[in-house]
Amino acid sequence: AQTVTQSQPEMSVQEAETVTLSCTYDTSENNYYLFWYKQPPSRQMILVIRQEAYKQQNATENRFSVNFQKAAKSFSLKISDSQLGDTAMYFCAFMKGGDAGNMLTFGGGTRLMVKP
């Protein structure tokens, strides 16, 4: 079974600054995918960024980037130029590879507050 751990229950950052959210996971799989989801107070879960484990290059989506360390089983999310709209719960999630229809295993979440 896979486990996903987010060790930072809450974080805060000043608007326009950079913040990094941590995530570690445990798995015996070699083929898998990792995701970061954002859940604002409206609770709609939004896919922020994804990473295929077989790719060495870290994924980037505009102001969001990841630092994927496969050997260390670490998958952190960096948010650059933080905006007030980034305030939300952020969840790290793991999915086994081999089938696009596999379930997601989520971490416990990190609550991020962006301060003006």
Added chain:
Amino acid sequence: EAGVAQSPRYKIIEKRQSVAFWCNPISGHATLYWYQQILGQGPKLLIQFQNNGVVDDSQLPKDRFSAERLKGVDSTLKIQPAKLEDSAVYLCASSHPSDFGQYFGPGTRLTVT
């Protein structure tokens, strides 16, 4: 492209009553998931459908929860009878065979009193 639709958005019931939630996935998405998210925790999978067949329901409390996906499109999740610990947000998600991302609906917040 329309997103995943869910209804109702909120539901308050008393324990031992029954309740049903509805989900309409993104058009063309063969896989549909129901997750339960208890306050302060990450979502946990309850059941997964591939078209109209069940792929994984190992975490579904089958003595009180049931789900169906007739015709491989819409899905309904039912709880009967509800318990206090069922208070949670119920999230529906869908995915396409060519895309490893899952796309979520707005969720239904259930309060059992």
